[in-house]
Amino acid sequence: MELFRRNRTFILLGSLPALVLYVLFVIYPIFRSFVYGFYEWNGLSEPTYVGLKNFQEILHDPVFWNSFRNNLLIVGVSIFGQIPIGLVLAVMLSRKFPGSGTYRSIFFIPMVLSTVVVALLWSSLLNPQVGVVNQFLKQIGLGVLAMNWLGDMRTAMAVVCGVIIWQFSGLYMVIFLAAIQNIPKEIYEACSLDGVSERAKLLHVTLPLLWPTVMASVVLCIAGSMRSFDLVYVMTEGGPAHATELMATYMYNKTFAVYKYGYGSAVAMVIFLLSFGMILAGQILMKRKQDTV
């Protein structure tokens, strides 16, 4: 057995395929991304070293800061939208009743659809010509509210946030449902024996025991929101007039629309550092809070 465990040939041959693929298409590109960030390069001619110029330019570009703000907005909307909605749904569905399984299945459907499908579906629903939203508003006498939802700078970002909530609330519901099911039944039984009311059970047993899961979900929201790209790219491409620009769409436009590969790589690095920073900050903040509670 010991001999078997130290079979060098098998260890080497067994790890090699995964390692080669992973280094070639994940690790190496990350390092290259760090290098390209210091170069000016249109993808064709020789790259020229420009030091920190790309980074200075990013930090002075109001469009980038606007996109960062939009990312923060999505983080906020996710934390204060998806998590509470998911929590409420989970609490309501945690006790089996006729139809509870069906509700759960329905709320999770958007998670299995491609984000492109979700984006195109909602774009059509909100479309001024064929969409139902405007038509519905007209029918109930609120025709004045009908507008070009995605084409209007004032509403585009709100619409995007709404669709994000629609898409992901089901995920948090399922996460919280699993956590509720892990709470030992004995605790609730003891409560019932002591005559504790349903509301007290929820406030003093369920919610405190769910707190660690809520914290984990906050981190998940931050990580997910910092990387969102597909939905906004398909629905608005960052427009109108950069109103819905996110860091990732900004990077995409800079790289593949105007061929500034070096600049795009620098943006990628900034995204990388900002999201790691935020995740870290989130975790530290919540740890401190947990200690004081």
Next chain:
Amino acid sequence: MKTSLRRGLRHILLFPVTVVYVFPLLWMVMTSVKTNQEIMYSSFALPRQIHWQNYVEAWKTANMRTYFMNSIVVTVVSIVLTIFISSLISFVLAKFRFRFRNILYSLFIIGMLIPLQSILVPLFIQMRFLGLLDSLWSLVLSYTAFGLPMAIFILESFMRVFPDEVLEAGILDGCSPLRIFLQIVLPMSRPAIASVTILSFLNNWKEFAFALIFISEETKKTLPLGLYNFLGTETNNYAGLMAALIIASLPVLVMYVFLQEQVIKGMTAGAVKG
């Protein structure tokens, strides 16, 4: 009395949420069997007769057939590659002893934290250098490479708890490590392999960003990319678009209907760990 009141209240609260979730999906189905004139006239009205033609046209003239086939090829090949490569290294990581074991393991696990955007640009340059742009291989290789961390995480933790006696039996019979892997370890890992398969299937089928930057040729597009360009070529054909969205989602929806528990469990675990 009180409980029935509470029960009623629960449905009253859940009903509006359900409408917000179900209505868009029903509207998509309804619109996919209307004519475009009917949609222009009223987007609420039911179709006067079921117009299956939209599906036929999306499938044939709007190239959905090509995208669908490409998606199947890319998804299936990446899944097979991911499963084989990751279970092999997971077996090594779980049951063998060597000096760099922990470093190797951490290297892969860290990968779960890497945001895809941060390597989009360099990976594009890499693919161009390798001459893989506009080839389905660019997608297969990047999906496989990106799927490895999660797959290794799931498979390694599953294999680690295999009792050594099982392996010893194979060793005593004089089997090579490869045979033990193929004939004992792989069959025993079936539940974990199933989770990895479901997760990779969903991820690869839905993926958009990589396809967007690697593929521009019409004949190589996968479904999400093809859908994205749909209205560009089929201007204002919303009926066709809805049919196309349904065609593209059918495989994942069928899987969701039949394997709901596994899908939900897999995606939740994937989200929390990723």
